[in-house]
Amino acid sequence: xxxxxxxxxxxxxxxxxxxxxxxxxxxxxxxxxxxxxxxxxxxxxxxxxxxxxxxxxxxxxxxxxxxxxxxxxxxxxxxxxxxxxxxxxxxxxxxxxxxxxxxxxxxxxxxxxxxxxxxxxxxxxxxxxxxxxxxxxxxxxxxxxxxxxxxxxxxxxxxxxxxxxxxxxxxxxxxxxxxxxxxxxxxxxxxxxxxxxxxxxxxxxxxxxxxxxxxxxxxxxxxxxxxxxxxxxxxxxxxxxxxxxxxxxxxxxxxxxxxxxxxxxxxxxxxxxxxxxxxxxxxxxxxxxxx
Numbered sequence: 203x204x205x206x207x208x209x210x211x212x213x214x215x216x217x218x219x220x221x222x223x224x225x226x227x228x229x230x231x232x233x234x235x236x237x238x239x240x241x242x243x244x245x246x247x248x249x250x251x252x253x254x255x256x257x258x259x260x261x262x263x264x265x266x267x268x269x270x271x272x273x274x275x276x277x278x279x280x281x282x283x284x285x286x287x288x289x290x291x292x293x294x295x296x297x298x299x300x301x302x303x304x305x306x307x308x309x310x311x312x313x314x315x316x317x318x319x320x321x322x323x324x325x326x327x328x329x330x331x332x333x334x335x336x337x338x339x340x341x342x343x344x345x346x347x348x349x350x351x352x353x354x355x356x357x358x359x360x361x362x363x364x365x366x367x368x369x370x371x372x373x374x375x376x377x378x379x380x381x382x383x384x385x386x387x388x389x390x391x392x393x394x395x396x397x398x399x400x401x402x403x404x405x406x407x408x409x410x411x412x413x414x415x416x417x418x419x420x421x422x423x424x425x426x427x428x429x430x431x432x433x434x435x436x437x438x439x440x441x442x443x444x445x446x447x448x449x450x451x452x453x454x455x456x457x458x459x460x461x462x463x464x465x466x467x468x469x470x471x472x473x474x475x476x477x478x479x480x481x482x483x484x485x486x487x488x489x490x491x492x493x
């Protein structure tokens with residue numbers, strides 16, 4: 203049942219309907235490609251839910267109602283009910299919510315600028331598959347930050363959105379949407395440009411930059427070092443090549459409705475998608491300066 207539940211999402215149902223329609227009109231390659239993506243998404247979702255459920259079951263079976271933690275540089279035992287979310291969980295939530303915020307703002311603001319709908323359903327689903335899977339999982343392997351022992355203890359009832367997390371999700375989403383819509387507003391008026399492929403790619407790559415930036419609340423990505431979390435670096439690089447495949451592999455062009463970008467278009471796309479990373483790093487620089 204858990205596997206079948208993966209097909210209950212509205213966007214999945216839309217894609218299945220698109221696959222059936224493509225098959226009915228003779229576009230069998232499109233239909234097969236869409237079904238493969240849907241099945242891949244279902245498998246990844248099932249694996250994540252199965253592992254989470256297995257972990258929860260193991261926790262519930264534990265006889266001990268206490269946990270050993272380090273607080274204020276001292277090892278102590280506390281009741282399990284007093285445990286609070288760790289840094290990596292907050293980073294994953296921060297990354298996912300801010301990235302999804304960017305997608306929502308992009309689709310919401312496009313009509314106000316009187317431009318066509320920026321993305322197709324299959325493109326949105328692909329972005330979610332690329333950004334919500336490997337990078338989010340890799341963030342769970344982020345090493346402990348150096349100043350973790352210098353921070354005051356968190357209150358057990360502290361909410362997830364404290365310490366600016368909610369505000370971060372809103373403003374980063376707006377920056378992401380602005381960069382995406384800027385790509386559309388410029389390229390749509392340039393003869394021969396591939397504006398929708400550029401929009402698709404800017405929004406996807408922006409989220410990779412966001413994943414690299416959320417690794418620390420205050421420390422620069424360059425000071426932490428890209429190799430300190432090799433899983434995340436590998437996830438971003440692999441997802442980047444998957445995104446490039448949707449653009450430059452001819453078999454995938456009709457599936458994702460993309461066209462190969464010229465070198466200038468690709469460089470502009472990468473430049474615009476780096477704005478989110480630079481903005482997030484700039485916020486951390488300002489935090490360090492006023493500290």
